[in-house]
Amino acid sequence: MTSPFSPLTELPPDPILGITEAYKADPRSDKVNLGVGIYLDESGKLARFQSIQKAEEILFARSEPKAYLPIDGMPEFNKAVQQLVLGADSSAIRDGRAVTVQALGGTGGLRIGADLLKLAAPTAEVWISDPSWENHLALFTKAGFKVNSYPYYDASRRGLNIDAMLASMRSIAPGSILLLHACCHNPTGLDLTPAQWAQVKAIVIERGLIPFFDFAYQGFGLGVEEDAAAIREFVAAGLPCLISNSFSKSGSLYGERVGGLTVVSESKEEARRVLSQVKRLVRTNYSNPPSWGAKLIATVFSDAGLKSQWVGELNAIRMRIQELRALFVKNLQLAGVDRDFSFVEQQIGMFSYTGIAATEVAKLRADFGIYMLDTGRICVAALNKTNVGPVCQAIAKTLKA
Numbered sequence: 148m149t150s151p152f153s154p155l156t157e158l159p160p161d162p163i164l165g166i167t168e169a170y171k172a173d174p175r176s177d178k179v180n181l182g183v184g185i186y187l188d189e190s191g192k193l194a195r196f197q198s199i200q201k202a203e204e205i206l207f208a209r210s211e212p213k214a215y216l217p218i219d220g221m222p223e224f225n226k227a228v229q230q231l232v233l234g235a236d237s238s239a240i241r242d243g244r245a246v247t248v249q250a251l252g253g254t255g256g257l258r259i260g261a262d263l264l265k266l267a268a269p270t271a272e273v274w275i276s277d278p279s280w281e282n283h284l285a286l287f288t289k290a291g292f293k294v295n296s297y298p299y300y301d302a303s304r305r306g307l308n309i310d311a312m313l314a315s316m317r318s319i320a321p322g323s324i325l326l327l328h329a330c331c332h333n334p335t336g337l338d339l340t341p342a343q344w345a346q347v348k349a350i351v352i353e354r355g356l357i358p359f360f361d362f363a364y365q366g367f368g369l370g371v372e373e374d375a376a377a378i379r380e381f382v383a384a385g386l387p388c389l390i391s392n393s394f395s396k397s398g399s400l401y402g403e404r405v406g407g408l409t410v411v412s413e414s415k416e417e418a419r420r421v422l423s424q425v426k427r428l429v430r431t432n433y434s435n436p437p438s439w440g441a442k443l444i445a446t447v448f449s450d451a452g453l454k455s456q457w458v459g460e461l462n463a464i465r466m467r468i469q470e471l472r473a474l475f476v477k478n479l480q481l482a483g484v485d486r487d488f489s490f491v492e493q494q495i496g497m498f499s500y501t502g503i504a505a506t507e508v509a510k511l512r513a514d515f516g517i518y519m520l521d522t523g524r525i526c527v528a529a530l531n532k533t534n535v536g537p538v539c540q541a542i543a544k545t546l547k548a
């Protein structure tokens with residue numbers, strides 16, 4: 148009998164998480180992983196938020212049994228997410244037009260949102276930025292969509308290609324799905340200004356597009372509230388939209404898979420229908436979400452002291468990343484790199500799109516055990532005062548070679 152799996156071909160490793168697999172298999176002790184987007188502290192360890200640790204202690208002391216959560220997740224968590232994303236005074240919340248369901252991280256939120264859109268708008272096409280997070284194309288394709296891209300980045304200027312982006316968006320077919328990075332654009336680290344967001348919003352209204360915000364880095368850009376500004380502008384304009392948010396980065400809860408999908412509908416009645424459909428999607432996929440991460444977030448957000456501690460910790464992280472950007476640029480200069488990397492300090496969030504070419508990326512990996520994405524994206528938040536020097540010297544040697 149032939150194996151039922153014989154038709155399957157072997158796929159290449161994941162462009163982001165595959166880098167971590169290769170890094171882990173590398174025996175060199177001075178290796179550095181600048182691939183995946185995780186925030187490491189000054190000692191190179193995964194950061195721990197004290198606010199979240201306190202919540203963990205509270206929950207341990209309570210020692211609750213491990214009951215199922217509702218299909219759409221923990222109500223207190225969903226409420227907290229909704230206020231965090233839309234703002235406590237949002238008219239969409241007040242009018243009952245917003246529904247939030249707990250999701251398996253930001254990726255889970257994107258996928259349930261994509262599956263919902265496939266039901267609501269089966270023939271729509273999806274538009275993502277060029278470049279975008281590697282998984283956007285794969286995820287929306289897997290959900291059955293044709294995925295197109297709009298220009299975003301101008302490599303020659305290391306800046307936004309704003310005119311081409313707006314022109315492309317103006318030609319998108321009405322009813323299409325427009326994927327937008329709410330803040331800290333992944334991978335370029337280049338965000339739109341409020342005026343540019345207003346232009347995008349006008350096009351969304353004019354063309355009748357469906358905005359879907361990927362909001363994985365709240366607090367890493369300009370601030371917890373500031374980073375939600377574009378979403379809140381769209382919602383205030385009465386636009387239906389979807390938002391996937393995550394606490395992987397903003398709570399250092401990567402492995403807990405804790406995020407949300409918020410859908411803003413036209414009416415309360417529509418929101419009820421949307422929720423019923425999302426619940427069916429969840430129930431037929433994984434039944435209901437895991438509870439620990441959601442309980443942690445709900446505990447932090449239900450306590451004003453813990454919540455403000457969390458905001459403070461995020462502020463400190465944001466400022467440290469800015470310092471790391473400056474340190475990286477300075478160390479490249481000290482190492483004798485002629486190429487201008489000053490743009491790294493203008494970028495925002497966890498990532499820098501360095502412009503380091505794929506051949507140079509391969510050399511850095513082979514010769515020095517320094518891992519980054521093939522596109523030249525690095526996670527600045529994986530640098531520290533100890534590794535930044537060796538990383539920059541390796542880059543200097545590689546660029547000179």
Ligand code: LMR
Nearest residue numbers: 163164182183184280333
């Ligand atoms: C990244 O872009 O590195 C992160 O969002 C992690 C991931 O899942 O890809």
